[in-house]
Amino acid sequence: MASDGKGELLLNGQTTDKPYVRQFVGRMMGVREKVLTLAPGLEAHFNAVFVFTAARVEAKWGTTGYMNCVTDDQLFNYIAEKEFGKKIKTEEASQIAQAFLGLAHMDKEFGRGTKLKPEHG
Numbered sequence: 001m002a003s004d005g006k007g008e009l010l011l012n013g014q015t016t017d018k019p020y021v022r023q024f025v026g027r028m029m030g031v032r033e034k035v036l037t038l039a040p041g042l043e044a045h046f047n048a049v050f051v052f053t054a055a056r057v058e059a060k061w062g063t064t065g066y067m068n069c070v071t072d073d074q075l076f077n078y079i080a081e082k083e084f085g086k087k088i089k090t091e092e093a094s095q096i097a098q099a100f101l102g103l104a105h106m107d108k109e110f111g112r113g114t115k116l117k118p119e120h121g
Helices: 020-038 072-080 090-106
Strands: 009-011 048-052 067-071
Touching (some): 020 048, 020 067, 020 090, 067 072
Parallel strands (some): 048 067
16 A cells, blocks of 8 residues: 555555545544544544555555554554654543443444454463
């Protein structure tokens, strides 16, 4: 995967049939609005992130607009060691988690077909 220089991704050097980056950022902004509605007073910045687990990524920071592309090996550092933006406080993280839990309960499709099975160890 690489950037097309216009904010979208190329797959094997070719443009994709859909504007995946733009659609994903739009969905993320919609979720952001819902979370901020469910967590009044919270002032949090949201970053859209594509995590590629089995693909080579050559999309440099900033070339995909408001979304970043990382590999699974880079994800921990992206979240825990990032140097951009402000770190959220424990209380803010709790507010965000509660807001996402509220969204999950509102979403009729949440959890359908994805029932967790107990692990046998």
